[in-house]
Amino acid sequence: MLLKVALPLPLEPMTYLPPHASPRPAAQALGYRVVVPWRGELRVGLVVGLEEGSHKSFALREAVAYLEPGPWLRPEDIGFLAQAARDSFCPLGTLLADLLPFLEPPLKHRVRLVPQADPRVLPKGLEALAQGWQEARGFDPKLLDFLREAGVLQEEVAEQRSAPQALRVLQEPPEELGEKAKVAWSALRDLGQAESMAALARAAGVGVGVVKGLLQKGYIGWVEGATQPEVPPARSLEPLPLPFLPLRLEGGRLGERIRALATLLQEGPALVLFPEVALLKRFQPFFPQALVFHGEMKPEERRRVWERVGAGGPASALCTYQGLLLPLRLRRIVVVEEAAEAYKLPGGSRAFVPRLARLRAECLGVSLHYWSAVNSLEARAEPALALPPPAPRLHLLDLRQERGWPLSGAALALLQQVQAKNRQAIVLSPRRGYSAVLRCKDCDWKAMCPNCALPLRFHKSGRVGFLQCHQCGYEQKAPALCPSCGSDVFDPRGPGVEWLWEALAQHLPTLPRYRYTAEAKDDLAPLLAGAPGVLVGTTAILRGPVLPELALVLLPFADGFILEADFRAAERYHRLLWQLADLHPRRRPLLALQTFEPGHPAHQALQKADPKGFLSLERAQRQALGYPPASRMVKLEVAHPKEPVARDAILQLAELLRPRAQPGELLGPAPAPVARLRGQYVFHLLLKGAEERIQALIAHLPPVRSARLRIDPDPQRFVGLLED
DNA sequence: AGCACGCCGACT
DNA sequence: GTCGGCGTGCTC
Numbered sequence: 001m002l003l004k005v006a007l008p009l010p011l012e013p014m015t016y017l018p019p020h021a022s023p024r025p026a027a028q029a030l031g032y033r034v035v036v037p038w039r040g041e042l043r044v045g046l047v048v049g050l051e052e053g054s055h056k057s058f059a060l061r062e063a064v065a066y067l068e069p070g071p072w073l074r075p076e077d078i079g080f081l082a083q084a085a086r087d088s089f090c091p092l093g094t095l096l097a098d099l100l101p102f103l104e105p106p107l108k109h110r111v112r113l114v115p116q117a118d119p120r121v122l123p124k125g126l127e128a129l130a131q132g133w134q135e136a137r138g139f140d141p142k143l144l145d146f147l148r149e150a151g152v153l154q155e156e157v158a159e160q161r162s163a164p165q166a167l168r169v170l171q172e173p174p175e176e177l178g179e180k181a182k183v184a185w186s187a188l189r190d191l192g193q194a195e196s197m198a199a200l201a202r203a204a205g206v207g208v209g210v211v212k213g214l215l216q217k218g219y220i221g222w223v224e225g226a227t228q229p230e231v232p233p234a235r236s237l238e239p240l241p242l243p244f245l246p247l248r249l250e251g252g253r254l255g256e257r258i259r260a261l262a263t264l265l266q267e268g269p270a271l272v273l274f275p276e277v278a279l280l281k282r283f284q285p286f287f288p289q290a291l292v293f294h295g296e297m298k299p300e301e302r303r304r305v306w307e308r309v310g311a312g313g314p315a316s317a318l319c320t321y322q323g324l325l326l327p328l329r330l331r332r333i334v335v336v337e338e339a340a341e342a343y344k345l346p347g348g349s350r351a352f353v354p355r356l357a358r359l360r361a362e363c364l365g366v367s368l369h370y371w372s373a374v375n376s377l378e379a380r381a382e383p384a385l386a387l388p389p390p391a392p393r394l395h396l397l398d399l400r401q402e403r404g405w406p407l408s409g410a411a412l413a414l415l416q417q418v419q420a421k422n423r424q425a426i427v428l429s430p431r432r433g434y435s436a437v438l439r440c441k442d443c444d445w446k447a448m449c450p451n452c453a454l455p456l457r458f459h460k461s462g463r464v465g466f467l468q469c470h471q472c473g474y475e476q477k478a479p480a481l482c483p484s485c486g487s488d489v490f491d492p493r494g495p496g497v498e499w500l501w502e503a504l505a506q507h508l509p510t511l512p513r514y515r516y517t518a519e520a521k522d523d524l525a526p527l528l529a530g531a532p533g534v535l536v537g538t539t540a541i542l543r544g545p546v547l548p549e550l551a552l553v554l555l556p557f558a559d560g561f562i563l564e565a566d567f568r569a570a571e572r573y574h575r576l577l578w579q580l581a582d583l584h585p586r587r588r589p590l591l592a593l594q595t596f597e598p599g600h601p602a603h604q605a606l607q608k609a610d611p612k613g614f615l616s617l618e619r620a621q622r623q624a625l626g627y628p629p630a631s632r633m634v635k636l637e638v639a640h641p642k643e644p645v646a647r648d649a650i651l652q653l654a655e656l657l658r659p660r661a662q663p664g665e666l667l668g669p670a671p672a673p674v675a676r677l678r679g680q681y682v683f684h685l686l687l688k689g690a691e692e693r694i695q696a697l698i699a700h701l702p703p704v705r706s707a708r709l710r711i712d713p714d715p716q717r718f719v720g721l722l723e724d
Numbered sequence: 725a726g727c728a729c730g731c732c733g734a735c736t
Numbered sequence: 737g738t739c740g741g742c743g744t745g746c747t748c
Contacts, residue, residue: 005748009725014748039727039747060748097725348725641742706743 001026003063004049005036006081008097008104010090010348013048017062021154024066026050031071031078035064035107035157040145042157044104046096048078061149065157067105070310074327080363081325087359088351088713089634089698098347099325099356101295102302106160109136111144117152129153162300165222166193167200167211173219180206181214188220232281234288239263242385247367250375251611252387253582257371258286260387261334264369265290268331269314271323272371273357275340278543280318283336290316293323321345321353324360333361334369339376339575344716352714354378373582374575374611377619378629391609392581393590396598406556406594407503414552414592415504415534419511422532423551426589427504428580429497429538430560438467438478438490445484449474460498500556501536508534516541542579550589553580558593562600566717567627574602574614581606626664626688633688635712637672638704639680649707650683656702657685665689665697680708686715 003026004013016036018026029047036045042064073081081099085092096103110133113119119130123143128134133156136144147153169189173182187204194200197215201208214220240259245267249260264270265287274280277294284292293305306326309315314329321343335354343353354376361368370379373389395414402408407415418425438447438458447456449469456467458478465478481488497517504513514522516537521544527533530548535541555561561573580591593603605614623630638653640646650669657666667686687694698711 002748007747009747011725011747016748036748058748093725 002051002053002060003029003034003047004051005034005045005063006048006092006096007036007038007043007045008093008100010094010097012091012093014045015051015060017060019063019065022066029066029071030075031073033067033072033103035067037061037064037145037148040142042107042109044107046072046078046100046103048082048092064148064155067157067159072306072310072327073325076363077325077327080360083363084351084356084359085349087355088349089711090349090351090713094348095351098345098349098351099321101322102299105299105303106162108156108158108160110134110156111136111139112154113147114152114154121150121152122147159303161303165224166195167197167215167220168193168223169219170221171219173214173217177219178210180210181219184210185214185219193223231288232285235285237262237286239266244385246369246383246385248370248375248379248382248384250370250372250384250386251389252373253390253585254282254373255585256387257336257373258283260385261336261371262286264332264334265316269316269329270332270334270369271326271328271330271360272316272318272334272336273324273353274318274320274336275342275353276543277320279336280320283318287316287318290318291326292318293326294320295322321356324353324356330364330366332367332369333357333364334371337372338370338379339372339374339571341572341716344714348710350710350712350714352716355714374578374615377571377615377622380615380619381629386612389578389609389611390581390588392577392606393588394603394606395590395592396603397592397594398598399594399596402594406500407507408594411554411556411592411594412507414554414590415508415511418534418552419508419532421551422549424527424532424547424549425534425552425554426541426547426550426583427500427534427536427554427556428541429500429536430555430557438465440482440484440487441489442487443482443485445482447478457496458498497536497538504534504536516544539576542576542583546584548584550584550587552590552592553583554592554594556594558595559597562597562602567622567625568716570600570602571615571618574605574611574618577602577606578611628688631688632691632694633686633715634694634698635715636685636687636701637682637710637712638684638707639682639710640707641680643681646681646683646707649704649709650685653702653704653709654685657687657697660697660700661687662689662693665693 001018003016003018005016006013018029027050030050032047034045034047035042044067081095082092085095088095111129112133113122113129119127122129123146126139126143126147144153167188169185173185184200184204184206188194188200191203194203197208197211201211237259239262240256242260242263245264249257261272261283277296280294291305291309293302309326309328317323317326317328319326335357338354345351345353358368370382375384397408397410402410404412415425438456447467449456456469459466459468466475467478468475482490497515501513501515504511512526512531512533514524514527514533514535516522516524516535518538518540524545527535527547528545532549535547561576562569577591581588583589591606601614601617605611622628627633636653638646638650640649654666654669665687667688669683669685672682672684687697
């Protein structure tokens with residue numbers, strides 16, 4: 001019996017002989033984590049298949065050991081994994097690496113020479129192995145592998161379990177210790193323990209250096225086994241009576257959707273998927289009995305959950321994508337906010353989690369439910385239970401008539417009202433592609449990133465301006481004069497956060513301002529305590545805390561969200577507006593939009609407090625153009641550091657595909673919207689059509705020489721920027 | 725993904 | 737004459 005072992009690498013499973021030292025018959029090894037030799041070192045993989053008989057062309061290596069006494073996944077979980085890899089057009093290992101980033105734990109590894117062996121076989125440097133068990137670390141792995149292959153190495157491997165550690169005070173510091181050090185020491189004494197140096201520094205209001213100093217001098221120290229995972233205090237809720245258990249629920253407020261979920265979970269255990277941890281945590285307090293699994297948990301906590309699931313009883317679980325493979329006994333899978341872009345896996349598979357969830361449900365034979373404020377068009381095939389959405393208070397400011405930019409007189413008046421009533425406001429910037437760009441007014445020169453085909457963004461810290469690429473992080477000082485024509489008439493402008501920030505300072509100097517973007521988050525404590533002020537930021541705000549006195553949400557350049565070369569831009573914008581309308585659990589803040597398109601269907605949908613009209617319009621358009629969900633779309637992406645090489649490769653690929661494709665199935669080739677990324681030139685082709693047609697085209701994809709080809713199985717966004 | 729092996733330019 | 741660029745190919 002041979003083992004098919006999947007490693008978290010972009011490869012198909014490899015074949016190994018079963019570990020000879022294990023009493024477990026290989027026939028039972030399916031789903032086990034196994035340690036195998038790989039390129040002279042040890043790696044952890046997953047047994048995803050068994051093969052009868054012996055192998056032909058090359059000598060197989062022997063697996064070293066199973067990591068646990070029990071399997072990690074069931075046959076149905078592995079079946080799903082294999083099918084999902086096929087659906088994502090990637091090797092099984094790629095998807096394994098994406099879905100189980102915690103598959104490979106640090107290993108405790110000990111070795112010795114087999115007792116019967118002659119110590120003289122030991123090469124120089126390994127003589128100690130004849131003396132008995134040794135830590136493998138410190139020996140040359142290549143030499144160890146030589147002994148392993150020769151069959152004279154005995155090995156013990158196990159997961160390195162790190163007991164949770166915490167900082168505690170160890171001894172009273174002497175009098176002459178610095179003021180700050182004393183403060184930090186007393187803070188730790190009062191706290192009892194701290195999870196990290198940074199946490200203690202924060203709590204004590206000192207720098208991390210102070211804590212380090214205390215640690216070095218031995219007044220505080222790390223102790224084992226102290227910390228407990230943070231569990232939010234449980235909160236009770238009243239399940240929302242439902243006329244039936246819907247496959248698709250939309251509308252209502254977040255609180256109602258949580259209550260409706262409670263009703264659903266009463267009907268049997270479910271896997272509930274969330275696009276991001278922040279949203280999961282808003283549900284968590286109401287489901288204290290459910291398992292929780294996500295990437296912010298410590299390895300130790302995750303291991304405990306996985307073991308509990310493997311041990312058996314049915315249970316519901318709140319998870320991010322990392323929980324998709326949990327071997328749970330389920331009745332259903334629930335996908336919360338299935339249109340969220342955070343569901344796109346950033347790794348090699350580029351899979352889209354809701355699509356994987358559908359496959360998972362099919363493989364397990366359980367029902368799949370979508371649970372969102374506004375369902376995606378993809379989900380709308382299912383019959384819905386529509387809760388009445390909160391009626392948004394919408395105020396459209398027509399930029400064709402309003403004066404003042406970026407903040408019109410009307411917008412300023414609204415902000416003044418907020419201030420007068422001691423309330424809070426949010427000013428939201430699209431930022432993406434439209435934030436401050438350094439542009440010369442005389443010759444139209446623009447500061448560009450030397451690595452990416454993107455304008456550099458202008459930032460200001462104090463009096464110094466600097467330029468930064470938001471894609472690759474490249475940074476330089478802003479030039480004083482235009483490098484092209486020598487003019488000093490620069491115009492660093494755009495409706496980015498910085499500019500709005502300054503405009504607010506100028507027009508409303510007494511209104512307290514706070515910044516909130518993915519990169520820069522101000523301390524919002526005063527706002528959370530109810531103090532008046534305005535929060536300026538990007539859509540990262542949606543994932544931030546709730547402002548208790550929120551009265552106004554202002555989008556100075558709402559059109560910036562629609563102006564993207566992307567067939568989903570309007571749908572995204574529409575969803576954003578509904579999300580903004582539901583930002584506060586009870587209040588209905590005024591949503592003020594500065595726009596050149598007050599008649600946009602998304603605006604009409606909000607005015608009528610009904611998303612259906614917009615969505616059916618959008619759906620009809622997609623249908624007419626043959627875009628998803630009316631078809632399957634797949635993106636082929638070719639990248640190379642040399643522009644002509646990448647161009648030739650994509651042209652050749654398109655030429656070979658064109659005779660096989662039907663009209664409308666092959667779009668492009670075209671340079672990617674960001675034509676140069678991290679020093680690579682990127683071109684893409686889109687395939688769209690019926691599922692079987694796309695499958696057939698990809699199955700016979702001509703090999704791409706000379707450039708790197710990647711397949712995006714479910715492209716969500718065609719402007720691949722990282723920023724918010 | 726890493727990592728080794730293999731052919732063509734600027735240098736201790 | 738070498739060191740080193742990254743193009744190509746392989747990993748059980």
